Amino acid sequence: MMENEYILRLQGITKSFPGVKALDGVSFDVKRGTIHALVGENGAGKSTLIKILAGIYHADEGALHFNGRDNVAFRTPHESHQAGIGVVHQEIKLADPLTVAENMFVGNLVYTKLGLIDWKTMKKRARQIIRDLGIDIDVNAPVSALSVAKQQIVEICKAVNLEMKLLIMDEPSATLTERELEIMFGIVRKLRDEGITIIYISHRLDEIFELADMVTVLRDGKHIGTVPVSSVTRDRLIAMMVGRELGQQYPKEEIAIGETVLEAKGIVRRGVLKDISFSVKKGEIFGISGLVDSGRTELARAILGIDRLDSGEVFVRGKKVNYRGFRDAIHDGLGLIPEDRKKQGLVQIFDIKTNICMVNLKKVIRAGIVRKRLVNRYGTEYAKKLRVVMPSLETQVQFLSGGNQQKVVVAKWLMQDSEILILDEPTRGIDVGAKAEIYRLMTEMVKEGKTVIVISSEMPELLGMCDRIMVMHEGQKKGELTREEANQERIMALCV
């Protein structure tokens, strides 16, 4: 065992969740004192891996060797800290009203000989750490007063204070400007030079090439390769991230595409969407691709009147519309299957048939009264259409699997019979069988003359089902590809 060369060795790490294998036999090594990048698409397994290292999850199988100790397992974040691992998460986890010094020492207070809290020593050490990193932050400032970039630096300082040997940074640059990025790179390099190892997760390949020494690629929970950054090209890296056979079947059929049914011109929402214009034709399956924070859901919400537009126009069936709320859009024939099926898509304590009839309630009402007979009829009809696997229509949806819950959400909107339906990550985290049902349904919908817009992070399904794909990046439209033009590399190139 080469104790000094490698700080972290993973062997066959496997982790599953109900219905999904997040990590499948991942093995690779991380050299001490390097900046080691970790890349992969959404859902590739990066987050899960980090959470195992941070003590939040526990691997089902496999071995972890850290810092000279074999077969370690972190059962809690505290154990992970004790071992010397610090994590800077994507979302800032600082306590807003507390000061920089207080946050840095949270859970790690220093006491005087009398047993009182020793702020003097702590503040001194805090200042030292900050100064050593070449930054200028007042240790007495409340973190809420700091910019996001500075907050992130405080997070890093917090980890440094723990004297960790391995610092994991999860998408640290997502919210930083160019200049702030440079400063952060400086800090990271400095830490590396002091012998600290950094695992750096990012979608931004440019950063990887500028900063990292080594890079590991994950795809579908599997380890694809770990190579020195100097030995790969950008294209090769992208190919490693996405390269897969389009083994799944996508029931795509050629149908006649009609007139433009939805058009957006110059959509702007300050800070979120920048001047987006696109149009969708009747009968199309229109895909919207992009990374997690590229603004796709926000775009859907803006078009549907859920959020207000700062500027821009939306035309539906050729007429300008001004939706002052989601209900207006629904009445005009649009619909949305939301991203979070549990919190936004279903009332978990209600049964299947009640959830299915929730949007188009008037269909089951006669003379002001909800008719049980009709609820049962339509509940059965649409549950059958989606092939929902359920003990009975009266089962509460919370007892269904993720895939079946999603089918109920889709069934609900099928009953509403919207002309233009937007699906936000419809197949995220659901099993292959349920996915196939949803694809089949998309095809049936457009055959009936409806229009489907799919927001998705899964490139195979976009490539398999869509007539055209629009790619977004940081709130802007980066490009649009037709079915013929599109392939995984091209889309990924636009995504990053």
Place this chain on the structure above:
Amino acid sequence: MSQVGARAAKENPVLKALSKFSKDFMSVLGIIFLGAILSLTTEKFLQWDNLKLILLQSSTVAICALGQAIILLTGNFDLSLGRNVAFTSCLGALLMKGMLYDGMAPMNPTLVILIILAAGTFIGVCNGLLTAYVGLPAFIATLGLQNVCYGLAKVITNATPIATFPNSIAWLGRGFAFPEILKKNLPWCVVLMLGIYIFAQFIFTKTKLGRNIYAVGGNKEAAFFAGINVKRYTFLAFVMAGFLAAFSGVVLMSRLNSVAITNGQSYEFDAVIGSIIGGISLTGGKGRLIGTMFGIIFVMLLFNGMTQWKVDAFMQDVLKGIVLVIAVTLDVLRNRKRV
């Protein structure tokens, strides 16, 4: 998820039915159980006069409690109901006796009733606007209205009780239905209570209004994404509760033939206790309204029992608090096993 589903299906069907029944009708079982204990341990309990008294006392609280139950279904809470009852009944008293301002003539009782129902509804409208449209937490909005109502009640009555109202309204609180046939055994206020609850139960299980209110309480976000006007239904719940509070004030006025600013005191809390015992969940979207009526009867039964057992009156307040905590704990436990 699928494992839980499988487990649910494998349960003994008899046990499952029994558990469902007991969850829905815990209050009824509680009444039967408590009634059994009381009739065995006291002399006076099982006498019809005593039981009639319990129902009479329950009726005013129950009518007000229905409003609170509706609001609980939407996931909110109304602190102002009790003082709403106080204010509207005091206002009604002054109008009926022509005592609101100098030189006022007594007004037609029917007209007065309509006016105070409108007043109570208006209080509900204020609560609803503040909570649903302005976005204040329900707790704060209704707390404000609670104090406003109490203050107004004190102002208009100068904190003095008022008694004796026209006989035309006596039937509401002191009258009996079909006195010849049923021999004064079925008070009108009990009939009103039953009628209102049955009507409400029907509306809430069978109409769009009812279903959507359950949806809003069940999952506000999902209701929104299903195109339900969440603000409107949140608002309407408060309006209905305001109306019902005023209604219960009318019945109370008639039954006591007097009003004081203490009318309806703590009705909103009695309502919460009754609702939870009756199966309404604090988290919203769950429970049958008719359960609330039984819940209130149960609480009244308990306090009647306290009196029979000669428990100190002040201790009864302590017990009320204990019952509230137990009831809410049961609710929390009930919900915990599910998700």
